[in-house]
Amino acid sequence: MDRSVFIETYGCQMNEADSELMFGLLRHRGWTVAGSADEADVVLLNTCAVRERAEERVFGRLGWLKSLKDRRPEVVLGVAGCMAERMRGQIVERAPYVDLVIGPDAYRRLPDLVDAAQDTDRTDALIDVRLDKRETYADAEIDRVPGISGWITVQRGCDKFCTFCIVPFVRGRERSLPPEEVVAQAQAMASEGFREVTLLGQTVSSYYERGHDFADLLSAVHAVEGLHRIRYTSPYPNDFSDRLLERLGSLPRVGRHIHLPVQSGSTRLLRDMKRGYTAEAYRGLIDRVRRILPAFALSTDIIVGYPGETEDDFEATLQLMRDVRFDSAFMFRYSERDGTHAARNKPDDVPDEVKRERLQRLIALQEGISKVRYGEMVGRTVEVLVQGPSRRDPSRFIGRTSCFRTTILPEGDFAPGDLVRARVVAATSHTLFGEVTA
Numbered sequence: 001m002d003r004s005v006f007i008e009t010y011g012c013q014m015n016e017a018d019s020e021l022m023f024g025l026l027r028h029r030g031w032t033v034a035g036s037a038d039e040a041d042v043v044l045l046n047t048c049a050v051r052e053r054a055e056e057r058v059f060g061r062l063g064w065l066k067s068l069k070d071r072r073p074e075v076v077l078g079v080a081g082c083m084a085e086r087m088r089g090q091i092v093e094r095a096p097y098v099d100l101v102i103g104p105d106a107y108r109r110l111p112d113l114v115d116a117a118q119d120t121d122r123t124d125a126l127i128d129v130r131l132d133k134r135e136t137y138a139d140a141e142i143d144r145v146p147g148i149s150g151w152i153t154v155q156r157g158c159d160k161f162c163t164f165c166i167v168p169f170v171r172g173r174e175r176s177l178p179p180e181e182v183v184a185q186a187q188a189m190a191s192e193g194f195r196e197v198t199l200l201g202q203t204v205s206s207y208y209e210r211g212h213d214f215a216d217l218l219s220a221v222h223a224v225e226g227l228h229r230i231r232y233t234s235p236y237p238n239d240f241s242d243r244l245l246e247r248l249g250s251l252p253r254v255g256r257h258i259h260l261p262v263q264s265g266s267t268r269l270l271r272d273m274k275r276g277y278t279a280e281a282y283r284g285l286i287d288r289v290r291r292i293l294p295a296f297a298l299s300t301d302i303i304v305g306y307p308g309e310t311e312d313d314f315e316a317t318l319q320l321m322r323d324v325r326f327d328s329a330f331m332f333r334y335s336e337r338d339g340t341h342a343a344r345n346k347p348d349d350v351p352d353e354v355k356r357e358r359l360q361r362l363i364a365l366q367e368g369i370s371k372v373r374y375g376e377m378v379g380r381t382v383e384v385l386v387q388g389p390s391r392r393d394p395s396r397f398i399g400r401t402s403c404f405r406t407t408i409l410p411e412g413d414f415a416p417g418d419l420v421r422a423r424v425v426a427a428t429s430h431t432l433f434g435e436v437t438a
């Protein structure tokens, strides 16, 4: 008899990739994929713990799923991922009907745990949140959603321990997938029709395994036939060596875009966050990127309202944004996370209305910069990797340039997965509009 699973994914690309890993492990043991939670024998929520709002969304969803459990008590309901690791106690307390709580390093045991959870005589939730500093899921079967773009998790965990961040506590210590395993996965993806691979790691530029660093890994994946684009996220500023910059310049199929999280433009705050670099060092790195790789686009992550952030600190962040002129930025209000160094030692003392006001100013500044930068592309020719029909207007196609700029194309003689040359005819602050050239 068919047994089916439905996985709902919250949070980052790493979680999307982990859901594919969980599907693969379960499929290997005869499970099929259900079209919805209502039809499934097992429902798993793969969760994120980076912000409080993400966790509250999951509790909201669990509340909704209680009615499913009431109707069909035999359904196994599980919580996986970072929140499972961080809030195992609260999950079983607030949602006592949850059957299974499983952390990111325990997925190999998922099929056995699901079997055990189907035992209806059980009274307590099964909990497996053991972190394993060697687990990379090398050799695990991954059930990727077919498409043009896919992920390979090349590094798990993080050793940086930035004061505001929960990741090292919920994902454990940094470890890297062997390069030959990364290449084997990339080859398999190319033969399945994927044309773009994104290499994932919390600090992917610190990848190191068996004498090979991240520059070597990029070269090895670049040599895989059939892939048009290779991307990676997120590098860490301190690990971004000139050797890596120069390597990027010699690998044309690696996307011409670097996402380089800075978090703040204030050296005082960066020290407080234990980021390990100063604003000056970050600016120096940006100068080297612009010199060595002038055609590359840059994006970043910023936190506003970190404990103790003064108007001067915030002004330093604004100034850095004006000077660097990122293509785009992910900008967030600081949200205290229990268990982090900052939560234990630094009062969350920037009032919420100040955080909101600063965030609005930052977004307005970045919007203006993005608009100019995207506008500068009008009249230029770009190469677009076509993803498929645009969701907003299915008569048009959507794709991305090598610089990771979303581009809309009119219908034409091409298909998803093709590389198409296009002249940019219009731009907004987030999107280019192109005409296909011969």
Ligand code: SF4
Pocket: 158, 159, 160, 161, 162, 165, 166, 167, 168, 202, 203, 236
């Ligand atoms: S580098 Fe810092 S912000 Fe990034 S995952 Fe590691 S601890 Fe978190």
